[in-house]
Amino acid sequence: xxxxxxxxxxxxxxxxxxxxxxxxxxxxxxxxxxxxxxxxxxxxxxxxxxxxxxxxxxxxxxxxxxxxxxxxxxxxxxxxxxxxxxxxxxxxxxxxxxxxxxxxxxxxxxxxxxxxxxxxxxxxxxxxxxxxxxxxxxxxxxxxxxxxxxxxxxxxxxxxxxxxxxxxxxxxxxxxxxxxxxxxxxxxxxxxxxxxxxxxxxxxxxxxxxxxxxxxxxxxxxxxxxxxxxxxxxxxxxxxxxxxxxxxxxxxxxxxxxxxxxxxxxxxxxxxxxxxxxxxxxxxxxxxxxxxxxxxxxxxxxxxxxxxxxxxxxxxxxxxxxxxxxxxxxxxxxxxxxxxxxxxxxxxxxxxxxxxxxxxxxxxxxxxxxxxxxxxxxxxxxxxxxxxxxxxxxxxxxxxxxxxxxxxxxxxxxxxxxxxxxxxxxxxxxxxxxxxxxxxxxxx
RNA sequence: GUGGAUGUAGCUCAGCCUGGUUAGAGCGUCUGACUGUGGAUCAGAAGGUCGCCGGUUCGAAUCCGGUCAUCCACCCCA
Numbered sequence: 001x002x003x004x005x006x007x008x009x010x011x012x013x014x015x016x017x018x019x020x021x022x023x024x025x026x027x028x029x030x031x032x033x034x035x036x037x038x039x040x041x042x043x044x045x046x047x048x049x050x051x052x053x054x055x056x057x058x059x060x061x062x063x064x065x066x067x068x069x070x071x072x073x074x075x076x077x078x079x080x081x082x083x084x085x086x087x088x089x090x091x092x093x094x095x096x097x098x099x100x101x102x103x104x105x106x107x108x109x110x111x112x113x114x115x116x117x118x119x120x121x122x123x124x125x126x127x128x129x130x131x132x133x134x135x136x137x138x139x140x141x142x143x144x145x146x147x148x149x150x151x152x153x154x155x156x157x158x159x160x161x162x163x164x165x166x167x168x169x170x171x172x173x174x175x176x177x178x179x180x181x182x183x184x185x186x187x188x189x190x191x192x193x194x195x196x197x198x199x200x201x202x203x204x205x206x207x208x209x210x211x212x213x214x215x216x217x218x219x220x221x222x223x224x225x226x227x228x229x230x231x232x233x234x235x236x237x238x239x240x241x242x243x244x245x246x247x248x249x250x251x252x253x254x255x256x257x258x259x260x261x262x263x264x265x266x267x268x269x270x271x272x273x274x275x276x277x278x279x280x281x282x283x284x285x286x287x288x289x290x291x292x293x294x295x296x297x298x299x300x301x302x303x304x305x306x307x308x309x310x311x312x313x314x315x316x317x318x319x320x321x322x323x324x325x326x327x328x329x330x331x332x333x334x335x336x337x338x339x340x341x342x343x344x345x346x347x348x349x350x351x352x353x354x355x356x357x358x359x360x361x362x363x364x365x366x367x368x369x370x371x372x373x374x375x376x377x378x379x380x381x382x383x384x385x386x387x388x389x390x391x392x393x394x395x396x397x398x399x400x401x402x403x404x405x406x407x408x409x410x411x412x413x414x415x416x417x418x419x420x421x422x423x424x425x426x427x428x429x430x431x432x433x434x435x436x437x438x439x440x441x442x443x444x
Numbered sequence: 445g446u447g448g449a450u451g452u453a454g455c456u457c458a459g460c461c462u463g464g465u466u467a468g469a470g471c472g473u474c475u476g477a478c479u480g481u482g483g484a485u486c487a488g489a490a491g492g493u494c495g496c497c498g499g500u501u502c503g504a505a506u507c508c509g510g511u512c513a514u515c516c517a518c519c520c521c522a
Binding site: 099100101102103104105106145147148149356358388389390391392393394395396397398404406408409410418420422425427 | 453454455472473474475476477478480481482483488489490491
């Protein structure tokens with residue numbers, strides 16, 4: 001029996017230099033998220049058990065065997081079952097709906113930092129209490145509704161680039177982004193691929209390991225995740241025969257996200273499609289991703305995420321899409337150590353710049369990302385591909401932006417952008433390639 | 445744990461006493477107009493099982509009972 005004078009299995013005391021690196025990392029993550037235009041949120045460390053069952057999925061490993069569920073204290077007083085959160089997305093979505101944030105504001109962009117709890121067998125990079133930093137974009141209109149247009153795919157790229165920026169600034173080496181599509185719940189998408197995969201893998205059932213034989217019925221996609229050599233051989237052959245097949249919306253999402261992200265990732269981060277990539281939580285749809293880095297052993301993912309367009313509705317809210325990610329802070333720190341990185345310095349949170357997209361092009365978004373990567377706090381409208389300038393100015397004004405950078409048809413034709421000082425009203429044109437430098441100069 | 449109060453739109457509230465067409469206002473949100481430029485103005489839209497359950501009644505947001513939730517004070521406490 002474990003001594004009560006030891007920290008519980010899978011938990012850790014953090015003090016000394018480790019405390020300092022932890023704090024430094026948290027500050028980097030929070031400030032980069034703010035620079036990206038995301039606001040902080042803290043939700044309870046425990047929630048109703050049902051929340052996790054509904055969102056993460058009944059048949060997932062997390063819900064089936066890794067939950068820290070608190071026994072009821074008494075029959076009368078408290079009939080509710082509570083569980084320490086194994087992840088934070090469920091709580092953030094719950095808060096989003098509970099406070100009706102879809103009615104109070106357009107799009108919600110949040111980041112959080114805090115402890116998470118999973119009852120697993122501890123190993124390198126796997127603790128029972130661990131810490132995550134994550135971000136979520138909630139409220140994406142997936143189909144035009146009335147006079148509101150459907151949101152473009154920009155947000156799905158945005159969270160990936162935010163995660164990449166935090167990891168790069170944390171000083172990690174050998175950063176790799178793997179992405180894939182897991183399809184969506186619409187008829188003719190994931191269901192079709194699942195059946196084909198199930199048939200193809202089922203034909204070779206006896207070659208698979210015991211776990212995978214069970215997964216065949218419960219959740220075929222988890223077979224792709226198996227690390228055992230025999231299973232790998234089988235899945236490799238099957239994947240060659242059964243190409244991925246998803247609906248046009250899921251394909252379009254991937255077709256936008258893949259090149260956009262590759263184009264804008266920070267230097268030194270490699271990106272590749274990985275047909276084996278799956279997620280252990282049921283709410284994911286469409287494009288999912290994972291970051292790996294050096295120095296981590298078997299648990300080499302430092303973070304992951306993807307879109308979850310069905311979750312808000314599944315939890316009783318309106319039909320709005322969402323996307324997000326979470327980074328494992330302990331794993332980031334392990335990798336930081338391995339890279340012998342100097343403690344990262346958190347970028348300052350500077351006055352806000354608003355990038356106004358007034359042309360149907362990815363250029364405005366690319367400029368917004370370049371500004372952020374240069375440390376300029378930049379807001380960008382992820383809900384529409386472009387808008388009228390007047391509309392943009394209203395937004396810039398409401399956000400109290402110091403500068404507005406206007407990227408419209410005229411400017412793009414000339415290879416320029418207009419930088420406008422919101423307080424004084426002066427405006428001037430600069431070359432688009434010099435825009436980042438000019439903005440920084442203008443901010444002083 | 446003890447006592448008190450309150451639940452109507454995202455928020456602040458009106459309506460309840462004296463039951464009776466499709467439950468309202470202000471603010472906020474969303475879309476658009478004002479020839480590609482600002483918190484203004486204008487036009488439009490979305491948003492509510494009146495906390496929930498039951499009772500009385502021809503009829504309940506309105507009256508009655510229960511229940512849940514929240515707030516305040518006290519107790520205790522980081």
